[in-house]
Amino acid sequence: MVAEASGTLVVASRAESIDEISALTGQNLRRLRTRRGYSLDRLAKISGVSRAMLGQIETGKSSPTIAILWKIAAALDVSCSSLIAEPHETALRVLTHAKAKVLSASEGRFQTRALFPYESERKVEFYELRIAAHHTEKADAHRPGTVENLVVSRGTVEIVAGRHAPQILGEGDAILFEADVAHSYRNMTGSEAVLFLVTTYVEEISG
Known part of the structure; x- marks a missing residue:
């Protein structure tokens, strides 16, 4: 019973983690896309990722594979990590x-x-x-x-x-x-x- 309970906790924890990553990826994608003035249709054409998939990612309903992330990142001309990075504030940052x-x-x-x-x-x-x-x-x-x-x-x-x-x-x-x-x-x-x-x-x- 302990093992079963422990297993349940692990599964729940992983599910919550996936949901958080999906939501964060969706927020970052929407921000980066709108920053460049791209519609979903335009980004789909540039990236080769379907409009439906992009829409699902933005709304947090789908967790993209690394291959899809690379395609989107390349189309937006950003690093792949930008799509999954947590927002942070830095008091001082040097851009060499x-x-x-x-x-x-x-x-x-x-x-x-x-x-x-x-x-x-x-x-x-x-x-x-x-x-x-x-x-x-x-x-x-x-x-x-x-x-x-x-x-x-x-x-x-x-x-x-x-x-x-x-x-x-x-x-x-x-x-x-x-x-x-x-x-x-x-x-x-x-x-x-x-x-x-x-x-x-x-x-x-x-x-």
């Missing part, structure tokens, strides 16, 4: 340049370096942008309410946001615009341009 997460696009002509830990939940993100000489980088519209605040550290850059007239920024100039429209960054010089970007997201409203 050597260990920075640098994302490249357009065959390396446009690079973004996150100046914040990906694992932490936030409504504001801070990036360093590097644009190769004479390169234009086009960006899709972010989710409604997203705001971008840019300052040029080096070079001269043209910013186009939606139907607004192109804005030319020199070193030290800054711009603020709603980024829920297609927008672009064009380096107008013959050397690499460097900018710093603060992206602010609105609180998601559940229906």
